[in-house]
Amino acid sequence: MAYDNVCKYLVEWFPESFAQWLLGSPVSLTQLQPTELSTEPIRADSLILLRAQNLILHLEFQTDPDPDIPLRMADYCLRLFRRYPDQEVRQIVIYLRKTQSERVYQTSFQRGSLSHRFEVLRLWEQDPEVLSQYPGLLPLAVLADPENPEPRLRQVARAIAEIEDPKLRQEVKAATAVLAGLTWTPEEISRVLGGLAVRESVIYQMWRAEALKEGREEGLQQGLQQGLQQGLQQGLQQGLQQGLQQGLQQEAARLTLSQLRRKLGSLPEDLSETIRLLPTEQLEALAEALLDFQTLADLIQWLRESSSN
Known part of the structure; x- marks a missing residue:
């Protein structure tokens, strides 16, 4: 999974590059947190969700074939539909290492009357x-x-x-x-x-x-x-x-500040510096809390309450 996560970091830092490659347009993409899904994801650490105006892009990087991928894609799609019923969902699995396995050509999940399709890219092609x-x-x-x-x-x-x-x-x-x-x-x-x-x-x-x-x-x-x-x-x-x-x-x-700026716009330098000095545990909590922020006052209030706890 470590190699897959390097790709996840690249997507987080260069979303426009991946949008241009995968969507054909350098659209502005913001990252969604796995906690926005209705229930705990199967592998939250590997989940990459990017959101444009009317589109959610779900990416999965795989070093080697995984027999659970089709089920995972169907499961995530249903969860995303429940959370964002008006958004188009595009799912792409990107395989990194060349293999002869037929699994890297599988683009659907079939169980009885349930049928779900997703996209696959083999990087070596x-x-x-x-x-x-x-x-x-x-x-x-x-x-x-x-x-x-x-x-x-x-x-x-x-x-x-x-x-x-x-x-x-x-x-x-x-x-x-x-x-x-x-x-x-x-x-x-x-x-x-x-x-x-x-x-x-x-x-x-x-x-x-x-x-x-x-x-x-x-x-x-x-x-x-x-x-x-x-x-x-x-x-x-x-x-x-x-x-x-x-x-x-x-x-x-850095990632938390990036999400805050996308959510609230530019931040005062003193607030940015305060956030840079937060311990990792508080930064993780802030990354989840900021999803509910509407104004800069919400951020300030959260920081005050966090410092008093």
């Missing part, structure tokens, strides 16, 4: 040149050309180097390195992309946390961060954990 036009899709372009992997990775590396914003450049590079690990060895990735500053890359930190949670260490981590491993051996593990927690808190604050 997509045009890498189209994906390479958008910074947020560059990490996916690496997997879209399995017949020419090294030239494609080098082309993506050159495109990443041209991203002006250093923070975005770093995160896109990290996501590319992680996803390239599905088909490349760590040594090959490191040779083409160069080293990564792990503690400064939110995407890499979150991917590594997911991998650790699942009880497995990916080979990519060892190949790209030999220097980091040496530091751990010298007693710096505590510092890494602190850096990881800080990175998670900062990313939670």
Whole structure:
């Protein structure tokens, strides 16, 4: 699931790029929280819901085939219909790693008289040149050309180097390195992309946390961060954990502020700074509470009540 979640982070940071690719138009998309569904989702951590004016886009990224996907798509569609009966729902499953399994061609759920259809995209069949036009899709372009992997990775590396914003450049590079690990060895990735500053890359930190949670260490981590491993051996593990927690808190604050600005408009700088300093647990609570906010006063009241508890 860790690879799937890297794609989830990319969608959260580059929604317009994914809208242009999947919908054919750079429409403005806002993220919906899984808690907006009527009951607890099957896999809330993998659910990606984006909403336009009259459309809800439901994305599922899958590293490998999953026999539960058809049922999951039907279940989510019904839940979304109950919550948003007037909205069109478009569901797309995107498979990352090339496989011969017939499951990646399954686009429907059938049980008795119940029939539901959804869309499927196999990344290895997509045009890498189209994906390479958008910074947020560059990490996916690496997997879209399995017949020419090294030239494609080098082309993506050159495109990443041209991203002006250093923070975005770093995160896109990290996501590319992680996803390239599905088909490349760590040594090959490191040779083409160069080293990564792990503690400064939110995407890499979150991917590594997911991998650790699942009880497995990916080979990519060892190949790209030999220097980091040496530091751990010298007693710096505590510092890494602190850096990881800080990175998670900062990313939670960034995403929460982004949702607040989309909901309420621009925020006073003092309020933004207060939110940036909130602990991760409060940021998660605020991310759910903001769905009910109507004005800036609602946010201020919530912060006052939260600080008094």
